[in-house]
Amino acid sequence: MAGSTLEIKNLHVSIEDKEILKGVDLTIKGGEFHAxxxxxxxxxxxxxxxxxxxxxxxxxxxxVLLDGEDVLEMxxxxxxxxxxxxxxxxxxxxxxxxxxxxxxSSMNARRGEGNEISLMNFIKEMDNVLDYLExxxxxxxxxxxxxxxxxxxKRNEILQLMLLKPExxxxxxxxxxxxxxxxxxxxxxxxxxxxxxxxxxIITHYQRLLNYITPxxxxxxxxxxxxxxxxxxxxxxxxSEGYEWIKEELGIEDETIEQNA
Amino acid sequence: xxxxMPEIEEYKYGFHDRDVSVFRSGKGLTREVVExxxxxxxxxxxxxxxRLKALEHFxxxxxxxxxxxxxxxxxxxxxxxxxxxxRQGRTWDEVPDEIKQTFDKLGIPEAEQKYLAGVSAQxxxxxxxxxxxxxxxxxxxxxxxxxxALKENEExxxxxxxxxxxxxxxxxxALNSAVWSGxxxxxxxxxxxxxxPLQAYFRINSENMGQFERTLIIVDEGASVHYVExxxxxxxxxxxxxxxxxxxxxxxxxxxxxxxxxxxxxxxxNLVTKRATCDANATMEWIDGNIxxxxxxxxxxxxxxxxxxxxxxxSIALAGKGQLQDAGAKMHHLAPNTSSSIVSKSISxxxxxxSYRGLVHFGRKATGARSNIExxxxxxxxxxxxxxxxxxxINNDNxxxxxxxxxxxxxxEQLFYLMSRGLSEEExxxxxxxxxxxxxxxxxxxxxxxxxxxxxxxxxxxxxG
Numbered sequence: 001m002a003g004s005t006l007e008i009k010n011l012h013v014s015i016e017d018k019e020i021l022k023g024v025d026l027t028i029k030g031g032e033f034h035a036x037x038x039x040x041x042x043x044x045x046x047x048x049x050x051x052x053x054x055x056x057x058x059x060x061x062x063x064v065l066l067d068g069e070d071v072l073e074m075x076x077x078x079x080x081x082x083x084x085x086x087x088x089x090x091x092x093x094x095x096x097x098x099x100x101x102x103x104x105s106s107m108n109a110r111r112g113e114g115n116e117i118s119l120m121n122f123i124k125e126m127d128n129v130l131d132y133l134e135x136x137x138x139x140x141x142x143x144x145x146x147x148x149x150x151x152x153x154k155r156n157e158i159l160q161l162m163l164l165k166p167e168x169x170x171x172x173x174x175x176x177x178x179x180x181x182x183x184x185x186x187x188x189x190x191x192x193x194x195x196x197x198x199x200x201x202i203i204t205h206y207q208r209l210l211n212y213i214t215p216x217x218x219x220x221x222x223x224x225x226x227x228x229x230x231x232x233x234x235x236x237x238x239x240s241e242g243y244e245w246i247k248e249e250l251g252i253e254d255e256t257i258e259q260n261a
Numbered sequence: 262x263x264x265x266m267p268e269i270e271e272y273k274y275g276f277h278d279r280d281v282s283v284f285r286s287g288k289g290l291t292r293e294v295v296e297x298x299x300x301x302x303x304x305x306x307x308x309x310x311x312r313l314k315a316l317e318h319f320x321x322x323x324x325x326x327x328x329x330x331x332x333x334x335x336x337x338x339x340x341x342x343x344x345x346x347x348r349q350g351r352t353w354d355e356v357p358d359e360i361k362q363t364f365d366k367l368g369i370p371e372a373e374q375k376y377l378a379g380v381s382a383q384x385x386x387x388x389x390x391x392x393x394x395x396x397x398x399x400x401x402x403x404x405x406x407x408x409x410a411l412k413e414n415e416e417x418x419x420x421x422x423x424x425x426x427x428x429x430x431x432x433x434x435a436l437n438s439a440v441w442s443g444x445x446x447x448x449x450x451x452x453x454x455x456x457x458p459l460q461a462y463f464r465i466n467s468e469n470m471g472q473f474e475r476t477l478i479i480v481d482e483g484a485s486v487h488y489v490e491x492x493x494x495x496x497x498x499x500x501x502x503x504x505x506x507x508x509x510x511x512x513x514x515x516x517x518x519x520x521x522x523x524x525x526x527x528x529x530x531n532l533v534t535k536r537a538t539c540d541a542n543a544t545m546e547w548i549d550g551n552i553x554x555x556x557x558x559x560x561x562x563x564x565x566x567x568x569x570x571x572x573x574x575x576s577i578a579l580a581g582k583g584q585l586q587d588a589g590a591k592m593h594h595l596a597p598n599t600s601s602s603i604v605s606k607s608i609s610x611x612x613x614x615x616s617y618r619g620l621v622h623f624g625r626k627a628t629g630a631r632s633n634i635e636x637x638x639x640x641x642x643x644x645x646x647x648x649x650x651x652x653x654x655i656n657n658d659n660x661x662x663x664x665x666x667x668x669x670x671x672x673x674e675q676l677f678y679l680m681s682r683g684l685s686e687e688e689x690x691x692x693x694x695x696x697x698x699x700x701x702x703x704x705x706x707x708x709x710x711x712x713x714x715x716x717x718x719x720x721x722x723x724x725x726g
Contacts, residue, residue, distance in 0.1 A: 052681050055673055076680035077689075085681070092678040096696025102682075105692065109683030143696070160682060 002196040003030010004067050004083055004167035006051075012061035013043075013050045020046045020257055022224040023062065028168060031196035035210055035235060036203045038221035039243055041256035044203045045089060047221070048172040052086040053079055066168065081110055083167030087157040087174050093145040099156065100126065100140035103163055110164055129162045133189050150177035158189040168199045175209040187212030207239035220246055222255035289337040292316065295439050298342045302408055302442075305415065315428035315438030322432040328587045328618070329556035334530055339502055341440045341473070397455065402486075403448040404459050407475050410446030417448060421479055425508045425538045425564070433532045437473045437506040444474035444505070449484040449515075458487040458520070458706055476507040478517060480543075485516040489706060491524075501529045503554075509537035511545050513567060518546040522709060524716055525554035527584060533559045541567030541596070548704050549576040551586050552716055560618060562591035565599035565630075572601040577701045579720055580613030580645070589619035589650075594627035594660070601632045606698055609638070609645035610721070616648040623653075623660045630657070636666040639697050641690075691721055 006028045013021035020043050028034050038044055050057040051064055053076040064071040066082055074082065094102065103126060108116045117125070130137055133155050145153055154174055161169055171190070175183055190200065190213055202215060210218075210232070218234040219226045220243070228234070228246055237245075247255060295316050299309040324331050397404060403414060411418050428438035447459060480486050503525060511517045517537065525531050531554040537545040547561035563572030574590035586609075592601035607615035617636045638647040649666045671693050679689035695702075695714060702710045 052677075054677050075686070076677060077683050077685050080681055080683035088678065088681075090674075092672070092675045094675060094679070094693060094696050096699030097692055102679075102692070105684060105688070106682035109685075109688070164682065 003199060004197075005029045005065075006071075006084075006168045006199065006201075007065045008047075008051070008062070009065075010062035011047070011050065011059065011064065013046055014058045014060050015046070015056060019060070020057075020224055021050065024221075024224070024226055026201070026219065026226060028199045028201055030167065030199045031194075032217065033194065033200045033202065033213065033215045035215035035218045036201060036221055036226075037205070037207070037218060037235065037238060039255050040205065042221045043224040043257055044205075044221050045172055046224075048086055048170045048201075048203055051079075051170060052076060052084060077109070080164075080166075081112075085161055085164060085166035085169040087154075087161055087169065087171040089173040089176065091145050091153050091157055093143070093148075095143050095146055097144050098141050099144050102144045103140075103160065106160065107163055125163065126159075129159055129189075132162070132192070133159055134185050135159060151179065151182040154178055154186055155182065155189075158186050162189055162193065165193075165198075167197065168201070169193075170201045170203065172203045173205060174202070175204055175206065183209065184212060207235050210235045222246070222250075222252055224257050227252070288340055290316070290319075290339070290341055290436075290440070294341055298440060298442065301342070302411075304411065307419070308411065311423065311428070312439045312441075315435045316440075318429050319432060319435035319439055322435055325432060325558075328558045328616075329585045331530070331556070334502065342442055397459075400453045400455065401450040402453060402455065402459075403446065405446055407444040407446045407477060408442065410477070414446070414448070417479070418446070418477070421477055421508065421510055423508075425510065425536050426506050426534055430534060433504045434506055434534045437475060437504050437534070441473045441475035441506065443472075444476040444507075445478070445488070445490075446476070447478040447480075447486065447488060449480045449486045451481040452483040453481075454485040455487070458489045460489045460491075472501075472503045472505070474505045476505065478507075478509040478519070480509070480511050480515040480517045482512040482540075483514045484512070487518040487520065489520040489709065491522045491709060491712065501526070503529055503531045503533070505533045505535075507533070507535040509535075509545065511537055511539045511543040511570075513540045514542050515540075516544045516546075518548060519561075520548040520705060520709070522550040522552070522705075522713055522716075523554070523557075524552045525557075527553055527555055527581070529554045531557040531559065533557075535559065535561040536564065536591075537562070537572075538564040538566055539570035539572060539599075542569040543567060544571040544573075546573040547575070547590070548701070549574065549588070550701065550713060551576070551578040551588055552720060553579075554584065554586075556585050556587070558587045560589045560591050560620070562593065563601065564593045564595060565601065566595050568596045568598055570596060570599045572599075574602075575604045575701060575704060576606065577698050578605075578607040578615050579717065580607070580609045580615045581720065582611040582613060584613045585616070586614070587616045587618055589617050591620040591622075592632055593620075593622045593624070594630040594632065595624045596626055596630075598629040599627060600630065603632070603634045603636075604700065605634075605636045606701055607636075607638045607647060608641065608694065608697070609647055610641035612642075612644035614646050614648075616650060617666075618650045618652075620652045620654070621662060623655045623657050623662075625656045627657045628659045631661045632663070634662075634664040636664075637697070638666075638668045639694065640668060640670050687722075691718060694721055 008024055008026040011021050011024040012019060024047055036044055046057060050059060059072055071079055104122050111117060126140060135155050145156060174186060178186060214232055218230055218232060220228040227250055295312050299312055426434050428435050478488060509517055539545050545563045549561055551557045561574050565572055572592050576588060578586035578588045580586040589605060590603045603619055605617045609615045615638060621632045623630055634651065636649050640647060647668060651664060653662060671690055675693055676686060676689050679692060680686060694717060698717065702713050705713055
């Protein structure tokens with residue numbers, strides 16, 4: 001079988017008793033790049049965090065399966081070890097822990113006991129990816145995300161992605177706050193992973209990122225649901241015409257969850 | 262999630278060997294006990310007089326009513342002197358096997374094989390094994406146990422002993438002055454610099470035995486030394502008392518760093534007086550790690566007496582169930598352009614309590630003096646607490662004082678982030694805690710950093726949920 005399959009079925013998610021996602025259906029297979037687009041406040045980031053298992057989000061209905069396994073039954077770390085990855089919009093800063101120590105621990109957690117990477121191989125692999133992403137090697141010795149610029153944090157997320165080699169990655173607004181050069185580098189990293197064993201869900205507010213990463217499928221979220229799906233041409237149309245035409249087409253007055261609750 | 266709380270797990274160094282001691286004073290503290298200690302040690306009359314005077318002061322002095330609860334501490338239940346074997350081991354071969362085995366469990370021989378300059382390992386009250394590498398001897402450095410120093414270096418000893426911490430300083434300094442035994446004595450001659458740290462291990466191994474070691478360090482003009490001590494103690498059901506006194510003299514342009522890791526069993530009262538005095542342009546650094554004990558009250562102090570003198574205290578404290586770490590620092594700015602820095606890192610878990618208690622004093626002459634205080638606390642659960650109690654005394658307008666205090670918890674976001682990369686909740690928590698104390702561990706010699714990380718890991722087990 002080529003790659004893994006992540007199936008999201010009728011997913012309902014609440015925060016503090018307020019329903020954010022109201023039945024999301026999506027299937028991502030190895031080899032496929034999906035883009036989830038939509039205006040602010042429509043539930044895109046909630047979808048990303050809920051799949052990964054952020055404790056703030058409560059799943060009230062629906063299922064998430066990875067190759068048939070119930071992801072919602074797994075702890076966050078088990079999801080990661082099963083092959084899921086979330087590149088975060090706001091990665092946490094961990095003082096006193098070097099990026100390199102963290103990377104090595106994460107890689108070893110994924111590889112499992114008895115199969116740890118040797119220090120030499122780790123350094124070699126890390127250095128290769130650092131070069132590829134045009135990251136200053138000093139970053140490896142800096143404390144994880146502490147004092148990093150927005151661009152450095154995003155590159156660090158892609159660095160982790162490339163080293164951990166998940167089956168399915170979710171990228172939550174990986175393009176926000178990036179200048180054009182950084183955007184190109186980040187895209188280069190993501191594109192390098194493209195093969196039949198790697199599936200990716202790219203959450204973005206802007207079409208800009210999709211100039212560099214061509215999605216196979218594009219989904220539009222409004223009011224906590226996927227309201228429209230299509231090919232890359234859908235992203236093009238959103239870029240030139242905005243979201244109004246979809247709202248008109250579907251008779252949506254306010255696309256956000258806030259007013260709809 | 263990991264809920265197997267090892268609350269009643271055996272303390273790691275909780276083994277204790279058959280008691281091989283040759284002499285032990287009975288329980289309780291009387292004039293006769295003090296006389297007996299002094300006689301056993303064949304001390305000069307002046308030291309006996311000093312001890313007896315200190316004992317009088319100890320009797321008169323009331324128990325401190327601040328800090329931790331000392332009401333369960335019963336001075337009559339403590340053995341004040343235990344001599345582990347009749348004579349002192351000069352070489353490793355002469356050290357009794359049973360004692361060696363204890364050291365083995367603590368990893369001391371390996372440690373010595375490495376780059377230790379000299380190991381003076383204190384087993385119970387007296388130093389039984391003490392080696393000093395030849396290169397140190399050649400430099401003229403005196404490094405021996407305090408009892409031997411009193412015999413062999415009496416003039417030097419008398420000149421400094423009790424001069425920065427008088428017997429009347431506090432009740433526990435008085436107690437130590439009356440019954441002290443063992444500890445390290447170091448003299449570094451003018452201009453002599455050593456890069457390898459001098460090290461000593463301490464260990465309490467006898468039930469109800471107080472350990473009252475006395476350390477005296479003199480760093481002469483322009484000299485430099487780093488002294489390291491690590492402590493472990495086994496578990497007993499009744500209360501033990503550790504009450505040390507450490508006096509340090511740092512002369513003009515000299516440098517001294519004193520590193521301690523204390524890992525007392527959770528029934529030990531750890532009541533220690535540590536004080537250094539700095540002449541012009543001298544530097545004193547206390548690196549102080551307090552893990553374990555029932556109650557620790559410890560506030561390493563620096564008297565900045567000479568112009569441009571510098572003092573630093575970098576400490577971590579970890580308190581678990583039923584434990585109180587009341588620790589901090591004292592900086593006395595008594596001369597112009599003196600500077601001090603206090604960094605206190607503390608962790609409380611399982612209902613433990615950590616307090617930072619510190620004093621920064623600026624005297625009238627302290628023009629241009631500066632002090633910087635930073636207190637960070639990490640609270641692991643809702644039952645655990647922390648306090649910050651800073652005292653500032655300012656008698657000069659031209660000084661600068663900065664104080665920053667921060668209390669944090671292991672955040673949900675941080676855990677989520679680390680776990681989303683495959684680390685278990687326990688590994689993620691451990692990583693955050695290790696990161697929190699990293700500013701401390703990076704200051705330790707390599708093998709101590711390793712030991713420290715191991716201890717913290719051990720202590721943090723079961724801290725989740």
